[in-house]
Amino acid sequence: MTSAKTRQYPAVDAMKFVCAFLVIVVHTYPFYEVWPDLGFVTSNILGRIVIPFFFISAGYFMQIGRCHKDENYFRSYIKRLIKLYLIWSVIYIPFGMHKLGSMMEISGALWLAALPIALFNIGTYFHLWYMSALIFAMVFCHLFLKKFSMKALLILGGVLFLFGLIETYHGLIANEILLQSVNTYFLLMFTTRNGLFFGVLFVALGMALADQNRVEAIRHPFAKAAAAFGLLVVEAFTVRHFHWALDYNMYLMTVPFILYWFAGLLRTRLDWKLDFKTLRESSTVIYFCHAMFLELGEILLGSLYLTNGAVRFCFVFPLTMIMTAIIRKWLPFLK
Secondary structure (H helix, E strand, O other): OOOOOOOOOHHHHHHHHHHHHHHHHHHHOOOOOOOHHHHHHHHHOHHHHHHHHHHHHHHHHHHHHHHHOOOOHHHHHHHHHHHHHHHHHHHHHHHHHHHHHOOOOOOHHHHHHHHHHHHHOOOOOHHHHHHHHHHHHHHHHHHHHHHOOHHHHHHHHHHHHHHHHHHOOHHHOOOHHHHHHHHHHHHHHOOOOOHHHHHHHHHHHHHHHHHHHHHHHOOOHHHHHHHHHHHHHHHHHHHHHHOOOOOOOOOOOHHHHHHHHHHHHHOOOOOOOOOHHHHHHHHHHHHHHHHHHHHHHHHHHOHHHHHOHHHHHHHHHHHHHHHHHHHHHHOHHHO
16 A cells, blocks of 8 residues: 555645636636626635635645654745745735735835735735745644644634634624624734634644544545535525625635545545646646736736726736746746
8 A cells, every 4th residue: 555655646736726726716706797696606615715725735744744754844844835935925025015005105114014014914915825824824733733632733723713704704793892802803913814713723634634544534525525515605605695704715614625525635546647746836836926917917907907807817817827837947946
């Protein structure tokens, strides 16, 4: 039997590529103008499984590395993530300045003050929040497990995630004092979509699946994932119908869906004649580089770009794929 250390996971690699494609769909929302319900499904349901999938995948493979490689694996893994995050953060500073400058006037002193806040919270451009969240969640889980059990980590992650759901279920808060406290939090931190409230649970779930080969203990994972996804759709449309959400980043039913879907993919063997390593590497590059074309499209095409989702997608997607090929071939330090 192939060990977890050397085993390949082609279905996971393929799903990462699909998720990278969905990120572009989320950020260009190509269907909203012509079919709002389809736009909602693609951007605020399908698109919202992307980050949890990346989190759980990172947690799983990091735990595999910790168990099967030397003690310095975690440290080298985090150093690589930080290096990649900082490089792309520097690249996106002018794009972030253009985006923020188009919305408000900011003095030079405020730019300098905003930079460390951006690096540790939302990123120098909006999509880079994921990297700071991932790094935080990975370090948090690693340090927590030095003192406490995996069960305790999962419980804590669940509690934190439930708190994070206040962004989705904000409209249900009836207590005035609690509502004021929650709104103060959002005024200061903008969102619960971060490493603490969003990332810890999914990274912990990935690590738990890697422990003692728990993947094999889950029976009929795809059937369970299908049931959870059905409930996820119901949840999302319910939240939309009653206007509860400040944003649609987090859903309760994302948790069982991602858990069972990821477990099923880990057990799936694909005989397709595809270079799955290329898909895996490309997914990372697509995520990082697509946002520059979001900004360039607005600059170059103006109102046509801003008012037409199909134009946005048709501008961003091909240029992203071209840039991805360039980076993979000639700029490997960016992947």
